Amino acid sequence: MKHAPDLDNGPAQAPSLADQQGLSERLLAALPQTQCTRCGYPDCAAYARAMAHEGAAINQCPPGGAQGIQRLASISGRPVIALNPANGQEGPRSVAVIDENWCIGCTLCIAACPTDAILGSNKLMHTVIEPCCTGCELCLPVCPVDCIAMENITGTACGWAAWSQPQADEARARYEFHTERLKQDAGKHLGSQIDALSAKLSDLPAHSRIEDPAELEKKRAVVAAALATARARKAASF
Numbered sequence: 670m671k672h673a674p675d676l677d678n679g680p681a682q683a684p685s686l687a688d689q690q691g692l693s694e695r696l697l698a699a700l701p702q703t704q705c706t707r708c709g710y711p712d713c714a715a716y717a718r719a720m721a722h723e724g725a726a727i728n729q730c731p732p733g734g735a736q737g738i739q740r741l742a743s744i745s746g747r748p749v750i751a752l753n754p755a756n757g758q759e760g761p762r763s764v765a766v767i768d769e770n771w772c773i774g775c776t777l778c779i780a781a782c783p784t785d786a787i788l789g790s791n792k793l794m795h796t797v798i799e800p801c802c803t804g805c806e807l808c809l810p811v812c813p814v815d816c817i818a819m820e821n822i823t824g825t826a827c828g829w830a831a832w833s834q835p836q837a838d839e840a841r842a843r844y845e846f847h848t849e850r851l852k853q854d855a856g857k858h859l860g861s862q863i864d865a866l867s868a869k870l871s872d873l874p875a876h877s878r879i880e881d882p883a884e885l886e887k888k889r890a891v892v893a894a895a896l897a898t899a900r901a902r903k904a905a906s907f
Contacts, residue, residue, distance in 0.1 A: 692745065693721035699740040701832050702840040703732045704783035704899050705805035707757045711843065711905060720745065728752050732804070734759035734828025762831040763819035765809075765896040767795050771816035777818060777865050778808035781895075784843040785850075803840050810888075810895035811862055813869060815878050827891070859903040866896040 686872030697717035708714040708729040719725035720741065727741040728750045735752065742749045752759055765787070767778075774792040779785075786802040799822075808817050823831035851859065869876040869894050879885050 689721050693718045695744050696720050696741060699733075699744055700730060700738065700837070701732045702837040702844065703803035703804070703805050703832075704840070704844050705732060705807065707731050709756065710900065711902050712848075713841070715866055726750070726753065731757035732762075732763070732828070733831065734765070735869050736829040740829075759827050761821045761825060761827050762823045763804045763806075763821050765797045765804070765806075765817050766820045767797055767816070768816040769794055769796075771814050773814055773816075775813060775865075777811040777813065777862060780859070780862055781807045781811045781899075783807060783847055785847050786843075791907045801839075801843060807895065807898075810869075810892045811865055813865060813876055835854050844881075859899055862899045863896065863903065866892055866899060870896060 688779075694717070697714055700713040700717060702713050704712050706712070708716040708751075710719055710725075716725065716729065719726060727745060727747055730737050730741075731752060733740070735811050738752060739749055741747075767787075772789075774789060774794060776789060776791050776795075779787045779789055782802075783805060784801050784803055786798045787808065788797055788798060795890060804819065806819060809815075809819070849904050870889065873885060873889050873892065875886065877888060879888055
């Protein structure tokens with residue numbers, strides 16, 4: 670018996686640019702918008718583009734957690750995989766709290782906050798607007814006197830159980846406004862962050878209340894990562 674010849678339909682066509690852009694936007698809308706950079710990208714939008722255009726893994730967002738990975742898998746058509754521990758662990762949502770007894774009013778945390786959730790002026794007390802804080806922790810390494818701590822506000826609830834879509838939508842809007850303001854500022858705030866982080870990293874013991882060597886090394890890694898992120902953001906703004 671003769672078999673019908675196999676039909677060669679040629680190589681599968683790559684997704685069009687429009688398809689990739691549409692996928693990028695859908696992936697972005699599914700992210701929690703904390704803008705924490707733990708995914709390894711400067712912000713949620715950059716991570717979404719990398720997933721859509723560059724094949725970046727869908728398991729690099731600790732704030733989204735397991736449910737976030739399921740969201741991204743459903744949109745991208747990829748299999749669900751475990752969160753990459755190199756990017757962090759899923760956990761409860763925290764907000765920044767400023768110790769007023771130590772705050773010196775330097776404004777560096779204000780510049781670092783991606784959602785403008787910190788109020789204050791130069792040499793005046795700063796405070797955090799709790800509902801607007803995404804728990805990104807980007808304010809921690811830039812503080813020259815370590816007066817900022819993170820406070821758990823969701824108990825054992827984590828991932829999307831500790832964060833809602835309306836909160837993500839508001840955080841995205843606030844971040845987009847913040848980003849536009851930074852562009853208009855021509856990188857002035859990022860320049861201040863980089864100078865402060867560089868000075869802190871050059872002599873960390875003098876800029877920290879931490880005495881334990883092991884904890885100091887952990888702090889050094891955090892500050893170094895924040896410095897790299899700030900430099901990447903400044904480079905991207907020009």
